[in-house]
Amino acid sequence: MRRVLILGGTAEARALAAELTGRGPHVVSSLAGRVSNPRLPVGEVREGGFGGPDGLARWLADERIDALVDATHPFAARMTASAAQASARTGVPLLVLRRPGWQEGPDDRWHRVASLEEAAGRLARWRSAPDGGHHLPADRPVRVFLTTGRRSLPVFTRVAGVWLLARSVDPPEPPVPGNVHVLLDRGPYTVEGERQLIRGHRLDVLVTKDSGGGMTTAKLVAARELGLPVIMVNRPPLPRGVHLVDTVEAAAAWAAQG
Numbered sequence: 001m002r003r004v005l006i007l008g009g010t011a012e013a014r015a016l017a018a019e020l021t022g023r024g025p026h027v028v029s030s031l032a033g034r035v036s037n038p039r040l041p042v043g044e045v046r047e048g049g050f051g052g053p054d055g056l057a058r059w060l061a062d063e064r065i066d067a068l069v070d071a072t073h074p075f076a077a078r079m080t081a082s083a084a085q086a087s088a089r090t091g092v093p094l095l096v097l098r099r100p101g102w103q104e105g106p107d108d109r110w111h112r113v114a115s116l117e118e119a120a121g122r123l124a125r126w127r128s129a130p131d132g133g134h135h136l137p138a139d140r141p142v143r144v145f146l147t148t149g150r151r152s153l154p155v156f157t158r159v160a161g162v163w164l165l166a167r168s169v170d171p172p173e174p175p176v177p178g179n180v181h182v183l184l185d186r187g188p189y190t191v192e193g194e195r196q197l198i199r200g201h202r203l204d205v206l207v208t209k210d211s212g213g214g215m216t217t218a219k220l221v222a223a224r225e226l227g228l229p230v231i232m233v234n235r236p237p238l239p240r241g242v243h244l245v246d247t248v249e250a251a252a253a254w255a256a257q258g
């Protein structure tokens, strides 16, 4: 029987496992094991890192995997690089499934940056050099809606003159500085809920990653409606030459073929 490994941790990976189940192949889904109570895909699941590209290459051979689908989050760059290297070494074909990124509309006030560090730098400079004519308050801390993930928090707590509403699935590593309010939530979110959050906490700016997908777009709609500027961290580049699709259907068709 054809054996497919899905590198997961996303809604698309769960949808792909569900789609492939019953279409022939035996599917194993892999999770990093970082989230305390992950949403699980149907079928066989393994958890934890493989030990870099060499470990993944060994695992693919030991488990006689015929096809590998990298359906990890667009910002899981290490796993994606590892998958590309392991595929090249073993000859196991690799497909990358990535949801499309978000596109700025005419009423959005986005500022695209290349990295989390650049986003923090942009925040630090903003008050002295207003970005794109968008002024942030100079007489009080800038109130930031931060949705870049708990592990990115230290990058932003170093910025002077900010107060952070940091929303994440699991709590960040302590100690959490006094200018940070942690909000534990995993969505899906509604535009009305996001509007209330932005208004209730008097937030000045949203900092987020270009994750794409529908689960977390409500904050962008609410930011647009309320005229909130957005610092949007661009996705890391994909390894050169990978075969890429952006729908679960296309990935399922590729993975099911023998």
Ligand code: NAP
Pocket: 007, 008, 009, 010, 030, 031, 032, 034, 047, 048, 049, 050, 051, 052, 053, 055, 056, 071, 072, 073, 075, 076, 077, 078, 079, 080, 082, 148, 149
């Ligand atoms: P990362 O930085 O690319 O990965 C770090 C290491 O974690 C990898 O080198 C690998 O360890 C292990 N790993 C990552 N994904 C794995 C998987 N699906 N199965 C087994 N091992 C995995 O990734 P990350 O940004 O920490 O994300 C971790 C997981 O959370 C991913 O599965 C991703 O889909 C999900 N996720 C990430 C984000 C995000 O914003 N980054 C958001 C939502 C969900 P070894 O080198 O030992 O193999």
